[in-house]
Amino acid sequence: MLRSFLLTLFIFLSFTSLVSANVLTPDQRSWLTNHKNTLLVRPERNYPPFSFLSSSTSARPKGLAVDYLDLVAKKVGAVATFLEPRSRSAILSDIKSGKEGIVLAISESADRSDYMYFSEPFISLPAVIVTRKDFKHSKDLTLADFEAKQVAVTGGYEAFDYIKDNYPKIILESVSDDEVALQKLLLGEVDAAVMDLASLSYYTSKDVLSYVSVGGQTGFEYNLSFAVPKTMPEMVTILNAGLKEITPTEKIIISDRWITFEENREDKTQKVFGILQSPLWISVSILAIVIIIVLLTLIIVHSRRHHRYHLASLKRTQELAELKNELSRLEGASDTLEQNLEEIDSLKRAVEEKIEHIN
Helix, strand or coil: CHHHHHHHHHHHHHHHHHHHCCCCCHHHHHHHHHCCCEEEEECECEECCCEECCCCCCCCCECHHHHHHHHHHHHHCCEEEECCCECHHHHHHHHHCCCCCEEEEECCCCCHHHCEEECCCCEEEEEEEEEECCCCCCCCECHHHHCCCEEEEECCCHHHHHHHHHCCCCEEEEECCHHHHHHHHHCCCCCEEEEEHHHHHHHHHCCCCCCEEEEEEEEEEEEEEEEEECCCHHHHHHHHHHHHCCCHHHHHHHHHHHCCCCCCCCHHHHHHHHHHHCHHHHHHHHHHHHHHHHHHHHHHHHHHHHHHHHHHHHHHHHHHHHHHHHHHHHHHHHHHHHHHHHHHHHHHHHHHHHHHHHC
16 A cells, blocks of 8 residues: 555656656746856845844745745756845845846836836735724724824835825835834834734734734735846746746645734634635635545555455466366376276286186
8 A cells, every 4th residue: 555655656746847847948948057047036134924034143034935936946947046135125226226136025016117027926915904902993994094193014015105195194104124013013103004914924923912913904915926127037937937837735835834823813813814715725725635635546546456456366376276276186086097997907807818718
C-alpha cells in the first residue's frame, strides 16, 4: 500500500514539475536567461504581513508577498534576489528614477501606471475601520461616521487617496506605517485607523493590540500585485506566467500562514474576516479536496488491481501444485500397473509351459 502511494505521488509530482518547466515562452525564457535567471526585488522594510524584517539583524525580508514571489521564482525556474528593504516612498522614488526591480504587494493606480506595469493581483483584501474597544457605537461603522473626526492611514497607500477623494470631511492623519496608525489609535490621538485586514491580523495575532476591534468596512479593497518599471515589460509577463501556475492549495497555505485571527476575536472581526472565505475560497477548498480524493482513488484502484493480480497469481500457483501432485499420483499408479502386468505375463508363461509339458 505504501509503495503504491509513493509511486502515485511520484508520478503526480513528476507531472507537476514537467508542467512547471514549460510555463514560459521561448522569448520569456531567453530574456530571463539573459538576466541570469534572477528576479531582482525591492522589498519594503515594514509592511507586515506582506514584506518586513523580523529583526534588526535579519538581512532577508519575509512575509506573504515574499512567499508569493519565491514561489513564482520557483515556478519559472529563477532565483529571487532581494535588495536592502526600504520604505514604500523610497522604493517608488527609485523606480521613478529608472532603477530596475520588482515592487511587492502594491495596488495599481492611474498615477503609478504612468511609470510601472502591474502583474495580475495575487490577493484581494478589504480595508477595514479599526477602533478602540471602548469606542461607543450601536451599528457597523462606515467612513461617513467619521466626518470631522481624525483617522490615521498610512501615507502613500491606496486607501489614503480613496478616503481623501470620497470623504473630504474626514481629518486624515498620514502616518509612516500601520503600526504607527495603531499606536496613535491606542494613545487616543486619532478616533480610528484604516488598514487592510491582513495587516490588522498580523498585529492582533501577536496579542500586542488585543483591545482594538474592527468597527466596520470602508468599501475599499486592496488588489495587491507585483509591479515593475516600464523598462521591463518582459518581467511582468514572466511574473504573470508564474502566478498562473500557483495552485489553489498553495494559495491557501500562504494565506493561512500570514492571515490569522485568534478564536476569541469579536464576532465582528470574524464577520469581516469571513470575506476572505468567499465562494471563491470555498471553491478553492473543494478543488483541493477533489484533487486529494482523485489521488486516493488512483491509489485504491492501483492497490485493488495489484491485490487481484496477486490473488490470481496465487490461485494459478495452487492449481499448478495440485496438477503436479495428481500427475505424480498417476505416474505412481502407472508404475504399479506395469508391475502387475509383468506379474500377470510371468504367470501366463508359467501356465503355458505346464500345458506344453503335459502334452
